[in-house]
Amino acid sequence: MRITRPAAHARVPLDQIDLTDTGLYVNGDAHLVWQTLRAERPVFWQDRGNGDGFWAVTRRADVHRVLSDHETFSSEGGTAISMLDAPDPAAGLMMQSTDPPRHRKYREQVGRPFSARAVPAYTDFVRSFVKESIEPARDGEVWDVASSFVRLPMALCAMMMGLPEDDIDPLLRLAYASLAPDDPRYSTHGSTKPTAGSAHYEIMGYFAKCIWDRRRNPTDDLTSYLMSIEIAGRRLTDEELLYNCLSLLLGAVVTTSHVVSATIIVLAEEHGGEGFWPDAMRAQAAVEEALRWASPVTHFMRRARHDTTIAGQKIAAGEAVTAWIASANRDESTFERPYSLDLERTPNRHIVFGTGPHTCLGSHLARLMLRTSFEELCAAIESFELADKPVHLASNEIAGVVSLRLRTKFRP
């Protein structure tokens, strides 16, 4: 997604806003749209032109409430605007599409390998993958940092789940086809629905085979672990296993690398296209600010369980409410100078990983990957220059960069 810095009083006409349009995130100015909504219509009805629509909340306080108040807002009626048109087949079967109290039971079990205590064990793997990813830049040619780093989360996920290295690239492609089906690089059927649907189907088919293999030859990876856990006194059914493997794969692979790309772009923009790594980049505060800046997940969605109000606006039972996290992370009532990258920002009350019961399961992993990436990039590269205009992912869900070609100068 293009990350812009709209002037404080700039606005767009409300009747021109279409939050579903993927073009808005590639060539348009989504930050200007969200700034307008925060100021003029913080609970906005997005008409889809078919007699249907959804609510969009853009202020941090409202986004926080929608994501955390699970008694009012359910995750079982679709969690993104791409899921508006049909019931969610994974409701109650996949952790992310399940409400408490059952969700809590999932989380206790599935969360163990992702805890703050468990994640440091992956540091060496991440560091050596990052070092290898930087290596091609040494030959002096133009280096596409977005293509190199997009493989890191997928490689880590494959290692944890015990998937062969040869499957990294095909799975990565399927994950993007599933979450960014409008993007011309991933669209396989010329239209959104078949692309996303068949990608889901292929990923689940892939995991069906993994599970079948492990039934015959148990292993000690995350896939076998999921097969062994018990929730409410029984093991997961095949359907539950497949949906949760799909959710882990999609959650893990399409977000983290875009934080690295978005940070490089802003550091270059601040210096007329040529950037360098400030010393502050190695600190945790900088990782948090890079996360806020990039906000790689634009929104999540909920359904109102009963009639309610948000900031005085009536919401009817069953209506869809989207919570725009990327807008909340620029809310001027929470963040001073929201459109400045301040690597020492404290406190930094971003909600990039969501909040409430579904707060990102992979936040410790994402932080590990980002901290290590910035450490190694700072250690190896003295300065960089944009060789081309960055190419952005066509998605209303993931704020992504698909190509970021750089000329780099290595440290002596």
Ligand code: HEM
């Ligand atoms: C910078 C990187 C990441 C961002 C910005 C991010 C963002 C989010 C957000 C906002 C949610 C909340 C969803 C909701 O409220 O419905 C979430 C949930 C989730 N994330 Fe992440 N995520 C990232 C990385 C990861 C990684 C590396 C994993 C790997 C396991 C992961 C796995 C998940 C899962 C499984 C959930 C569902 C949790 C639940 O329903 O309890 N994410 N993520």
